Amino acid sequence: MNRNIRIHPIPNSWxxxxxSKDLRPGEVKPLRYFNKDLVLxxxxxxxxxxxxxxxxxxxxxLGHGGEVKGEGIQCPYHGWIxxxxxxxxxxxxxxxxxxxxxxxxxxxxxxxxxxIFTYYHSEGKAPTWEMPVFPEFYGGEWVxxxxxxxxxxxxxxxxxxxxxxxxxxxxxxxxxxxxxxxSESLELDGLQRTHIASYEVRIPVISKLxxxxxxxxxxxxxxxxxxxxxxxxxxxxxxVLEWRLVCMHTPIDKENAEALCVTKxxxxxxxxxxxxxxxxxxxxxxxxxxxxxxxxxxxxxLENPPLYKxxxxxxxxxxxxxxFYSDSEQPEKISFPTTSGSNN
Ligand code: FES
Ligand SMILES: [Fe+2]
Numbered sequence: 001m002n003r004n005i006r007i008h009p010i011p012n013s014w015x016x017x018x019x020s021k022d023l024r025p026g027e028v029k030p031l032r033y034f035n036k037d038l039v040l041x042x043x044x045x046x047x048x049x050x051x052x053x054x055x056x057x058x059x060x061x062l063g064h065g066g067e068v069k070g071e072g073i074q075c076p077y078h079g080w081i082x083x084x085x086x087x088x089x090x091x092x093x094x095x096x097x098x099x100x101x102x103x104x105x106x107x108x109x110x111x112x113x114x115x116i117f118t119y120y121h122s123e124g125k126a127p128t129w130e131m132p133v134f135p136e137f138y139g140g141e142w143v144x145x146x147x148x149x150x151x152x153x154x155x156x157x158x159x160x161x162x163x164x165x166x167x168x169x170x171x172x173x174x175x176x177x178x179x180x181x182x183s184e185s186l187e188l189d190g191l192q193r194t195h196i197a198s199y200e201v202r203i204p205v206i207s208k209l210x211x212x213x214x215x216x217x218x219x220x221x222x223x224x225x226x227x228x229x230x231x232x233x234x235x236x237x238x239x240v241l242e243w244r245l246v247c248m249h250t251p252i253d254k255e256n257a258e259a260l261c262v263t264k265x266x267x268x269x270x271x272x273x274x275x276x277x278x279x280x281x282x283x284x285x286x287x288x289x290x291x292x293x294x295x296x297x298x299x300x301x302l303e304n305p306p307l308y309k310x311x312x313x314x315x316x317x318x319x320x321x322x323x324f325y326s327d328s329e330q331p332e333k334i335s336f337p338t339t340s341g342s343n344n
Pocket of ligand 2: 163169170173174288292
């Protein structure tokens with residue numbers, strides 16, 4: 001017996017490719033995302049640029065040996081310089097007949113929230129929406145955790161995002177930390193999806209120290225590459241801690257992704273105490289995301305799962321996610337044997 005398994009195309013969306021602090025002016029990095037080779041560099045005046053990796057002259061990879069020259073990048077092979085618009089503006093030897101219309105592919109870049117994002121579109125179309133500013137990324141009253149979650153998973157980006165619609169898995173997979181769902185609502189606003197829920201919570205140490213017994217989360221999803229959890233940790237209905245968990249996952253190809261989560265805590269009493277708590281919360285969060293990642297690494301996507309009424313948010317998510325695929329993109333289906341004991 002064979003079962004149809006869907007392989008999703010890469011959804012059209014903004015995705016994180018680097019943190020701003022990790023790319024100084026003049027720095028060049030090779031990237032491998034979206035099943036493509038890319039080069040990321042920062043010009044001398046500080047603009048982050050992403051190009052197709054391979055030089056349009058004779059194919060050298062600009063991310064390996066390329067150097068920033070002013071507002072452009074110089075290829076390591078014959079020294080052609082591509083300006084930040086992707087146009088060749090310098091050939092460092094006598095030449096005639098160079099075609100000035102030849103350009104290297106340039107990707108959209110947005111730099112905000114301490115992060116460099118690019119926009120992937122399967123047909124190369126320009127973005128139709130912008131990533132929003134998250135105030136917690138701009139210091140002031142927020143303390144960032146030093147720890148973060150980062151690892152590659154063998155899973156499509158859609159299935160990773162679907163995890164947050166799947167509230168039924170919270171109590172089993174994450175059962176050690178979360179209790180029952182107290183309330184839940186879902187808002188779909190075009191390309192933004194907001195899921196608001198409250199849970200009973202049992203976080204050892206923090207619950208004990210601060211009497212926290214409720215975890216109220218507003219989960220916002222921006223495209224398929226970013227979700228932000230605005231979490232209020234409450235003691236008997238009163239907010240004690242304001243925590244942010246921001247996940248920015250990036251497709252490596254259709255079936256693999258880089259999963260990444262960072263967290264921030266609003267200043268509580270003073271910075272050392274805030275730092276202590278945020279690191280504790282982050283450690284727990286990383287343990288929980290790692291449980292998800294274990295499932296993501298090995299799961300398959302089932303098109304018509306037998307869902308209970310309470311699991312309706314999964315189907316709502318699957319409807320909403322259609323916004324992020326081009327009309328022309330039909331997911332591939334492959335056959336997958338379901339019987340054991342036979343490799344035929
Ligand atoms: S391959 Fe880049 S300059 Fe020749
Ligand atoms: Fe989960």
